[in-house]
Amino acid sequence: MTIKILAFGQISDILSGAEIELDNIDNTEKLTVELNQKFPELIRLKYAVAVNGELVSGRAILKHQDSVALLPPFSGG
Amino acid sequence: MTKKKKQNVFVEGPISPAFIAENITSHSTKLDIGGHAIFLGQVRGDVYHEQKVKAIEYSCYRAMADKKMYEIREYAFARFEIACMHIYHSLGKVKAGDICVFVFVSSRHRKASMDACREIIERIKTEVPIWGKEIFEDESYKWKNNS
Numbered sequence: 001m002t003i004k005i006l007a008f009g010q011i012s013d014i015l016s017g018a019e020i021e022l023d024n025i026d027n028t029e030k031l032t033v034e035l036n037q038k039f040p041e042l043i044r045l046k047y048a049v050a051v052n053g054e055l056v057s058g059r060a061i062l063k064h065q066d067s068v069a070l071l072p073p074f075s076g077g
Numbered sequence: 078m079t080k081k082k083k084q085n086v087f088v089e090g091p092i093s094p095a096f097i098a099e100n101i102t103s104h105s106t107k108l109d110i111g112g113h114a115i116f117l118g119q120v121r122g123d124v125y126h127e128q129k130v131k132a133i134e135y136s137c138y139r140a141m142a143d144k145k146m147y148e149i150r151e152y153a154f155a156r157f158e159i160a161c162m163h164i165y166h167s168l169g170k171v172k173a174g175d176i177c178v179f180v181f182v183s184s185r186h187r188k189a190s191m192d193a194c195r196e197i198i199e200r201i202k203t204e205v206p207i208w209g210k211e212i213f214e215d216e217s218y219k220w221k222n223n224s
Contacts, residue, residue: 008138009208010220050206053141069138069206075221076135076166076207077118077178077198 001026001064005035009072014041028060031068047072086146087137087168091175092117100163100181110160112187114194118178120171128213133177133221134170138206145205149197157193159184164197166207 002023007015025031028049036043049056050069062068097117104110123130146164153162160183167177180197184190201207202223209221 006138008136008206009210012136050138050141053138053144069141071138071206072208072220073223074203074206075209075223076137076205077202077223 001062003031003062003065004067005031006067006069008069009075011042011045011047011070011072014039014045015070026062028056028058028062028068031062035070042070045072084146084150084163086143086164086166087139088165089167089169091167091171091177092165092179094176096165097176097179097181100179104161104183107160107183109185110183111185112190113181113183114187114190115182116178116180116194116198117176118198120173120175120177122173123211125211125213125219128215128217130173130211131214132170132172132212133209134212134218135166135168135177135207135209137168137208141206146201149200149204152200153182153193153197156196157182157184158186158189159193162193162197164201166201166205170212 002021003025005020005022022034025034048071050071051060051062052067120133150162153159163181165179171177180194182190182194210218211221212218
């Protein structure tokens with residue numbers, strides 16, 4: 001299975017490119033571990049996670065073709 | 078009334094004073110309105126370590142941002158006795174001194190529009206996935222931190 005990662009704000013710099021795809025990740029905890037390994041700079045950052053546009057917390061299930069957005073603190077206005 | 082219409086909140090680049098004036102003018106036929114509350118957000122030319130911010134470049138998670146803006150709008154109509162509401166937020170680059178947010182709320186009496194306007198801008202800042210990148214005069218940048 002494949003999920004799509006959408007990175008925003010400061011995190012888009014770290015992931016160097018706005019979107020990446022990852023295989024065989026079926027929940028958000030696994031995703032965090034995987035991302036922290038690939039991008040150690042993420043470990044010290046505070047960010048929220050949204051699956052298909054809805055904020056999630058804890059261990060959320062991921063399905064094939066889900067979009068997972070990594071959202072650093074908002075700074076609109 | 079514009080209550081049920083889904084608005085396009087995001088505009089590319091700065092919000093021009095002429096656009097704001099046109100919006101105000103377009104309400105002159107709505108005779109049930111007795112007061113407008115307007116909030117305008119302007120890009121500050123802050124200085125960090127002797128580097129001056131020359132612009133902010135805004136980006137958003139569009140699908141989620143549109144949904145959040147819609148929720149805020151629905152909430153405000155349910156919570157306050159307001160007649161109409163318009164919200165605009167810039168995307169892309171906005172120079173220091175230019176307008177990046179325009180919240181325009183109208184009501185029969187002043188209190189409802191003033192209370193709604195304040196709450197709407199607070200919610201936009203904390204709940205809508207928008208990010209500002211502060212660009213300095215030498216083109217280096219820093220991600221904006223809302224405090």
